[in-house]
Amino acid sequence: MFDFALQSAWLIPLLPAIAFAVIGLGTRQNKQLSAKIAIAAISVSFVLAWSVLGAVLTNNITVEAPFIAKTVWTTIGKIELAMGMLIDPLTVVMLTVVTTVALLVEIYSLGYMAHDPGMGRFYAYVSLFVASMLGLVLAISFFQMYVFWELVGLCSYLLIGFYYYKVSAREAAKKAFITTRIGDFGLLLGIIMLQIYVGTTDFAELQLQLPHYIDVSGTGMLTLIAFLLFIGPIGKSGQFPLHVWLPNAMEGPTPVSALIHAATMVVAGVYLIARAFFLFNQIPIVLEFIAWLGAFTAIFAASIAITQRPMKRILAYSTISQLGYMMMALGVGSVTASMFHLMTHAFFKALLFLGAGAVIEAMHEEADIFKMGGLKERMPVTCKAMTVGVLAIAGIPPLAGFFSKDEILAAALEHNFFLFLIGSITAFMTSFYMARLLFVAFYGELKDDCPAEETNDFMRYPLVILAGLSVVSGIWGHFFGFGEWVRFGAPVHEGINFFVAFSSVVLAAAAIWLAYAIYVEKRWSAHGLAARWGIFYNLSYNKYYVDEFYVIVRYYGCFVVARILYWIDLNIIDGAINMLAKLTGAVGGTLNRAHCGSVQAYVICFYGGAILVMGYALIYAYKVLSMAGGAF
Amino acid sequence: MIDLQKAFELVVNIGLPHCLLLSAVLFSIGLFGLLTRRSIIAVLMCVELMLNAVNINLVAFNRFGSMPDHAGQLMAIFGIVVAAAEVAIGMALAIKLYRERNTINVDELDELKG
Numbered sequence: 089m090f091d092f093a094l095q096s097a098w099l100i101p102l103l104p105a106i107a108f109a110v111i112g113l114g115t116r117q118n119k120q121l122s123a124k125i126a127i128a129a130i131s132v133s134f135v136l137a138w139s140v141l142g143a144v145l146t147n148n149i150t151v152e153a154p155f156i157a158k159t160v161w162t163t164i165g166k167i168e169l170a171m172g173m174l175i176d177p178l179t180v181v182m183l184t185v186v187t188t189v190a191l192l193v194e195i196y197s198l199g200y201m202a203h204d205p206g207m208g209r210f211y212a213y214v215s216l217f218v219a220s221m222l223g224l225v226l227a228i229s230f231f232q233m234y235v236f237w238e239l240v241g242l243c244s245y246l247l248i249g250f251y252y253y254k255v256s257a258r259e260a261a262k263k264a265f266i267t268t269r270i271g272d273f274g275l276l277l278g279i280i281m282l283q284i285y286v287g288t289t290d291f292a293e294l295q296l297q298l299p300h301y302i303d304v305s306g307t308g309m310l311t312l313i314a315f316l317l318f319i320g321p322i323g324k325s326g327q328f329p330l331h332v333w334l335p336n337a338m339e340g341p342t343p344v345s346a347l348i349h350a351a352t353m354v355v356a357g358v359y360l361i362a363r364a365f366f367l368f369n370q371i372p373i374v375l376e377f378i379a380w381l382g383a384f385t386a387i388f389a390a391s392i393a394i395t396q397r398p399m400k401r402i403l404a405y406s407t408i409s410q411l412g413y414m415m416m417a418l419g420v421g422s423v424t425a426s427m428f429h430l431m432t433h434a435f436f437k438a439l440l441f442l443g444a445g446a447v448i449e450a451m452h453e454e455a456d457i458f459k460m461g462g463l464k465e466r467m468p469v470t471c472k473a474m475t476v477g478v479l480a481i482a483g484i485p486p487l488a489g490f491f492s493k494d495e496i497l498a499a500a501l502e503h504n505f506f507l508f509l510i511g512s513i514t515a516f517m518t519s520f521y522m523a524r525l526l527f528v529a530f531y532g533e534l535k536d537d538c539p540a541e542e543t544n545d546f547m548r549y550p551l552v553i554l555a556g557l558s559v560v561s562g563i564w565g566h567f568f569g570f571g572e573w574v575r576f577g578a579p580v581h582e583g584i585n586f587f588v589a590f591s592s593v594v595l596a597a598a599a600i601w602l603a604y605a606i607y608v609e610k611r612w613s614a615h616g617l618a619a620r621w622g623i624f625y626n627l628s629y630n631k632y633y634v635d636e637f638y639v640i641v642r643y644y645g646c647f648v649v650a651r652i653l654y655w656i657d658l659n660i661i662d663g664a665i666n667m668l669a670k671l672t673g674a675v676g677g678t679l680n681r682a683h684c685g686s687v688q689a690y691v692i693c694f695y696g697g698a699i700l701v702m703g704y705a706l707i708y709a710y711k712v713l714s715m716a717g718g719a720f
Numbered sequence: 721m722i723d724l725q726k727a728f729e730l731v732v733n734i735g736l737p738h739c740l741l742l743s744a745v746l747f748s749i750g751l752f753g754l755l756t757r758r759s760i761i762a763v764l765m766c767v768e769l770m771l772n773a774v775n776i777n778l779v780a781f782n783r784f785g786s787m788p789d790h791a792g793q794l795m796a797i798f799g800i801v802v803a804a805a806e807v808a809i810g811m812a813l814a815i816k817l818y819r820e821r822n823t824i825n826v827d828e829l830d831e832l833k834g
Contacts, residue, residue, distance in 0.1 A: 685830030
């Protein structure tokens with residue numbers, strides 16, 4: 089009954105794209121109509137995406153036997169560029185997650201953006217983003233994926249800079265675009281080299297040809313290609329050291345943060361590696377690198393999040409940390425755990441961001457959690473939803489985060505004990521800073537001048553739905569065989585590892601208790617602790633000075649080189665030209681003296697010249713005649 | 721006793737070298753005057769001398785040349801006509817110059833430069 093969905097899956101990205109065109113070209117000025125068009129388009133995509141899920145389940149489509157429909161788009165020389173769609177369980181997870189979160193976020197934006205004059209523009213951009221993201225998910229080749237990869241980057245840029253009249257938003261948009269471009273460049277190089285050395289970028293063909301290629305040529309060049317391909321995800325998915333753009337990306341409207349910079353776009357890198365896992369799987373050293381970089385990013389970002397004060401920035405570093413988790417899961421070879429966490433994370437992180445947006449809007453753009461407090465009484469629904477989100481990300485059973493994090497930690501434990509250790513410490517920190525956010529903002533004492541009120545229905549119900557998804561998506565994935573479903577033949581952990589589950593629950597509970605003790609009971613003073621651990625506090629609060637490091641790199645890498653080049657340009661290149669001009673001037677000045685104005689002097693020159701010519705003619709004639717026989 | 725016959729021949733049998741010598745001397749005198757005289761009238765007169773030296777050359781080559789015809793004389797007459805025109809214009813310029821500048825000294829007329 090769902091077969092129609094497979095044949096019409098191409099409509100899923102096309103409808104939001106049409107919505108973008110209609111809103112962008114026509115109805116931009118009409119806020120309500122624009123919103124309705126965008127939401128109608130995404131609703132149909134949403135229904136189609138879930139129908140595709142049904143089709144995949146009923147038609148027994150697996151990762152090994154995907155549904156592929158493609159057509160040749162253009163031919164350049166011998167290279168055939170095909171566009172099409174590849175549908176397998178991996179695609180469907182992303183399709184459902186993206187359309188679900190996008191639909192909820194667009195409904196939420198009806199409330200959030202209601203008073204913004206740019207609401208039509210907002211819906212146009214979001215529709216374009218959803219179209220690009222869904223196109224990326226359906227891509228059949230690296231080439232097609234790259235096209236949409238750049239498109240989502242563009243949308244991210246447009247939406248971060250949505251409040252373009254704010255300097256910080258413009259700067260953040262530029263930073264995001266330039267930083268991710270560095271990664272995209274690596275990805276592009278990787279794709280080009282793949283085309284040159286292996287001869288195709290099509291996922292299905294690559295999967296067939298790769299073993300043959302390795303038999304013939306070995307893995308040397310492939311290792312380089314895999315590293316280059318991985319640079320793209322480092323930029324897009326905010327891995328260290330290109331994570332710096334993601335916290336600044338929160339300058340955009342909060343629904344955008346929820347949709348793009350938490351739930352969907354930033355996981356494009358994770359998705360790319362999962363999609364091309366058959367390639368990375370051939371090169372253990374790259375996988376090892378991915379695992380350790382992911383683990384490092386996870387613990388690094390978590391340790392920053394502990395001391396941050398603005399609510400959205402805490403969530404941003406939390407996102408980086410969770411993306412590191414997903415990368416680590418991929419690196420240890422468990423696509424299942426990574427995709428499972430990607431799905432649950434999308435739900436609870438979107439929930440947290442939308443909740444944060446509601447709170448910040450209610451607080452009249454005040455983002456510092458220490459200036460909030462006691463919001464539980466003012467915003468009960470939001471508070472309950474946020475509590476669910478925090479418990480989900482902390483990994484308290486039976487919420488979503490528990491199951492997916494358990495999968496990742498179990499996979500890490502099988503691979504390397506230290507990765508498991510880093511993962512567990514990160515989980516502890518995650519629980520701590522999320523509990524800190526919750527306790528400080530919602531539970532403490534209500535401030536006297538607190539302006540917060542419960543938000544409107546459009547903003548409240550998506551939170552409730554996402555909270556519900558955060559509860560059930562883990563259990564559903566666990567008991568209905570997510571691991572059976574999304575797999576690449578790589579080691580997949582089945583069932584709960586009780587050692588891992590027990591230790592992570594104890595750690596999460598301990599962290600929440602610690603946060604409760606510090607921020608609610610005030611058993612220890614937070615300021616006292618910060619003063620006692622001054623160095624670590626400062627390092628963490630200043631984000632390990634990575635931004636400052638980039639400023640220095642930019643200064644020496646860019647400005648100093650530019651100044652040297654400027655000096656060379658000024659003194660050597662311009663100098664040569666100026667010298668030539670001066671030389672001409674000097675010669676002219678010298679010769680000018682001969683031009684004295686006295687007619688008689690000219691006559692002397694004239695006769696002098698005539699005598700010279702005559703003399704030369706005589707000598708020449710003498711030579712010619714003497715050769716002819718000596719007439720003289 | 722002076723050999724009158726020989727002296728007569730020397731004087732009367734004037735050949736091409738004599739004419740060319742006269743012409744060269746005239747030309748040199750004219751050139752010397754052209755370069756050294758300060759008065760524009762004298763300069764013009766020297767130019768006339770040089771033109772006439774050329775005319776003597778033309779006539780001499782016509783008289784003693786290997787192919788006697790009247791081309792040389794014709795050219796000399798053309799030269800004389802041109803010289804007359806030149807002198808007329810030159811004198812007119814000199815008079816005009818004197819009225820404008822109150823001088824005919826060529827050293828003071830040195831504005832013709834870049």
